[in-house]
Amino acid sequence: xxxxxxxxxxxxxxxxxxxxxxxxxxxxxxxxxxxxxxxxxxxxxxxxxxxxxxxxxxxxxxxxxxxxxxxxxxxxxxxxxxxxxxxxxxxxxxxxxxxxxxxxxxxxxxxxxxxxxxxxxxxxxxxxxxxxxxxxxxxxxxxxxxxxxxxxxxxxxxxxxxxxxxxxxxxxxxxxxxxxxxxxxxxxxxxxxxxxxxxxxxxx
Amino acid sequence: xxxxxxxxxxxxxxxxxxxxxxxxxxxxxxxxxxxxxxxxxxxxxxxxxxxxxxxxxxxxxxxxxxxxxxxxxxxxxxxxxxxxxxxxxxxxxxxxxxxxxxxxxxxxxxxxxxxxxxxxxxxxxxxxxxxxxxxxxxxxxxxxxxxxxxxxxxxxxxxxxxxxxxxxxxxxxxxxxxxxxxxxxxxxxxxxxxxxxxxxxxxxxxxxxxxxxxxxxxxxxxxxxxxxxxxxxxxxxxxxxxxxxxxxxxxxxxxxxxxxxxxxxxxxxxxxxxxxxxxxxxxxxxxxxxxxxxxxxxxxxxxxxxxxxxxxxxxxxxxxxxxxxxxxxxxxxxxxxxxxxxxxxxxxxxxxxxxxxxxxxxxxxxxxxxxxxxxxxxxxxxxxxxxxxxxxxxxxxxxxxxxxxxxxxxxxxxxxxxxxxxxxxxxxxxxxxxxxxxxxxxxxxxxxxxxxxxxxxxxxxxxxxxxxxxxxxxxxxxxxxxxxxxxxxxxxxxxxxxxxxxxxxxxxxxxxxxxxxxxxxxxxxxxxxxxxxxxxxx
Numbered sequence: 001x002x003x004x005x006x007x008x009x010x011x012x013x014x015x016x017x018x019x020x021x022x023x024x025x026x027x028x029x030x031x032x033x034x035x036x037x038x039x040x041x042x043x044x045x046x047x048x049x050x051x052x053x054x055x056x057x058x059x060x061x062x063x064x065x066x067x068x069x070x071x072x073x074x075x076x077x078x079x080x081x082x083x084x085x086x087x088x089x090x091x092x093x094x095x096x097x098x099x100x101x102x103x104x105x106x107x108x109x110x111x112x113x114x115x116x117x118x119x120x121x122x123x124x125x126x127x128x129x130x131x132x133x134x135x136x137x138x139x140x141x142x143x144x145x146x147x148x149x150x151x152x153x154x155x156x157x158x159x160x161x162x163x164x165x166x167x168x169x170x171x172x173x174x175x176x177x178x179x180x181x182x183x184x185x186x187x188x189x190x191x192x193x194x195x196x197x198x199x200x201x202x203x204x
Numbered sequence: 205x206x207x208x209x210x211x212x213x214x215x216x217x218x219x220x221x222x223x224x225x226x227x228x229x230x231x232x233x234x235x236x237x238x239x240x241x242x243x244x245x246x247x248x249x250x251x252x253x254x255x256x257x258x259x260x261x262x263x264x265x266x267x268x269x270x271x272x273x274x275x276x277x278x279x280x281x282x283x284x285x286x287x288x289x290x291x292x293x294x295x296x297x298x299x300x301x302x303x304x305x306x307x308x309x310x311x312x313x314x315x316x317x318x319x320x321x322x323x324x325x326x327x328x329x330x331x332x333x334x335x336x337x338x339x340x341x342x343x344x345x346x347x348x349x350x351x352x353x354x355x356x357x358x359x360x361x362x363x364x365x366x367x368x369x370x371x372x373x374x375x376x377x378x379x380x381x382x383x384x385x386x387x388x389x390x391x392x393x394x395x396x397x398x399x400x401x402x403x404x405x406x407x408x409x410x411x412x413x414x415x416x417x418x419x420x421x422x423x424x425x426x427x428x429x430x431x432x433x434x435x436x437x438x439x440x441x442x443x444x445x446x447x448x449x450x451x452x453x454x455x456x457x458x459x460x461x462x463x464x465x466x467x468x469x470x471x472x473x474x475x476x477x478x479x480x481x482x483x484x485x486x487x488x489x490x491x492x493x494x495x496x497x498x499x500x501x502x503x504x505x506x507x508x509x510x511x512x513x514x515x516x517x518x519x520x521x522x523x524x525x526x527x528x529x530x531x532x533x534x535x536x537x538x539x540x541x542x543x544x545x546x547x548x549x550x551x552x553x554x555x556x557x558x559x560x561x562x563x564x565x566x567x568x569x570x571x572x573x574x575x576x577x578x579x580x581x582x583x584x585x586x587x588x589x590x591x592x593x594x595x596x597x598x599x600x601x602x603x604x605x606x607x608x609x610x611x612x613x614x615x616x617x618x619x620x621x622x623x624x625x626x627x628x629x630x631x632x633x634x635x636x637x638x639x640x641x642x643x644x645x646x647x648x649x650x651x652x653x654x655x656x657x658x659x660x661x662x663x664x665x666x667x668x669x670x671x672x673x674x675x676x677x678x679x680x681x682x683x684x685x686x687x688x689x690x691x692x693x694x695x696x697x698x699x700x701x702x703x704x705x706x707x708x709x710x711x712x713x714x715x716x717x718x719x720x721x722x723x724x725x726x727x728x729x730x731x732x733x734x735x736x737x738x739x740x741x742x
Contacts, residue, residue, distance in 0.1 A: 162718030
């Protein structure tokens, strides 16, 4: 068994506070959407807005961190091992085949993760962020004469929310597919990831 | 600690004093409050008023000695003419001309209806609208609460003790004109309320947001008129100049886009709208307040701030069915039926009523345009409900807001041959008045003759609806309508179209695919994980 320090303190802080905020926003957001009643529309809407600002602030820090540390390179998509990863999730994982990806500090996400996170960062987040701000500043935007339709803004924001929910479900499941059921989770808590022995036959 | 004990000991005294003060205020009402806002003139000291008056017009002549222009000013108002030409629709409106689904119409019933006219003697078309002494100053400027005009006296108060209604054994005392004249003052909730609280033939009948409970309301009932708080009179908002009272039901301002009006600015008018004082961003502060301000281009202030109407303990009529009028009691005489609260729900003279208290209004887009169904306009019984007034407005005309409405339903007589509404002669001590003779044909024939309109002789009943935009009984902000009451499916604004309301509206396909995707992801994860568990080593 080998251990590798993979998530730095800020990264872990960013991840978990973001997780908390996104769960909070999904819970309040779907209440605002009319899916159920939990806190009451008014409180849900206020909490949703406050959480949105907190998340935006967090994103500003995270973006700054990614660029100053060069960590943004972790999300550059690659086709290397992509098919192998897919094959692993679809069959190898059930036959206890070795994990086709060996992570290092420089490459801490497998090619599928890279694609998924890049998609979150370049598609889902901007969609939610922009449609959310348009939702929040709908009156001001229209006062400036842009003729925005609140229904369209809401639909875009809802699509973003569903995409985020889908990502969230898959993400929560896929963290159980590490070396052990909990090794990914431990890594995100402690920073240290357990990985398979190189001798076990992992391709690098 | 010591102060606390002193306070505790002092409290019974304070409570007693407060109770006494409140009781005093309650008993004295308007006059006590008026006295605190001292006038520069004590009318008891005017020689002109130190005499006995034989009639109302005699009092008016005395008033006009000093207030030389007052009667001319009143002559120019709707309060005097009961006429209004709507410049937008060219419809001739005003009480004289409109037909409603309460007491229906005025023309053949003047001596009764004009007990709410600001004049003396309007009993028929011969009334002299140019006579200055015919203006009734006292009905608006009385502060004693003892001035009353009685139905049937054509706008005069009783000059002798008068049995009302005749044969009832109940007497209305003669008005002491000298006392009333010497105690005149500003108009008040009481004076305006003398007529406006009792529109439609009784307390609270017509409006729903105006009844006698507003004479001395508490804060819960009306945050502005709160008798022990801000204590607004009607004139505080309906700020009157030259006797012309702003605020009109014929051409209301549905969407005031101006800021707060500040005295001294070029335009120091004060329309009777909320933004006239509160401006366009009435909720102060950031965040939540800012989000509330975002609503003001869609929702009228009244929609959230008047959660229910008829909140003061006085019921308002929600419907009136004239078609059941005329049933007699077992003794063959006109009868009243009452509900368990003792309120009249059937009157042989008028038919069946449905009453409502704490009524949640209906909501509609409204741009201030009101079109009436007038005498002579064709009506169609088969087309469902006939609208006494049709309100203009839509989500996208840029002039409308979502307004609360009292929607009043009537079943009233009409002429099925000529297909017009009719103007029955209801009140009167003669051979055709419905309330004396209980015969529709005679009553309508007389009424239509006076109106100068054709009548076929056939009588049927037609279902009508009248919308009353709601604007009084503004609740304290704590009691405003909660977000979720509209931001939900099946909420207050369920039927209001043309606007996306978060919580009410959603794109069904987006929702369907969204939940299918999320559900699919969850099922996929469970299946994948399940398979992994099954294939676990060992």
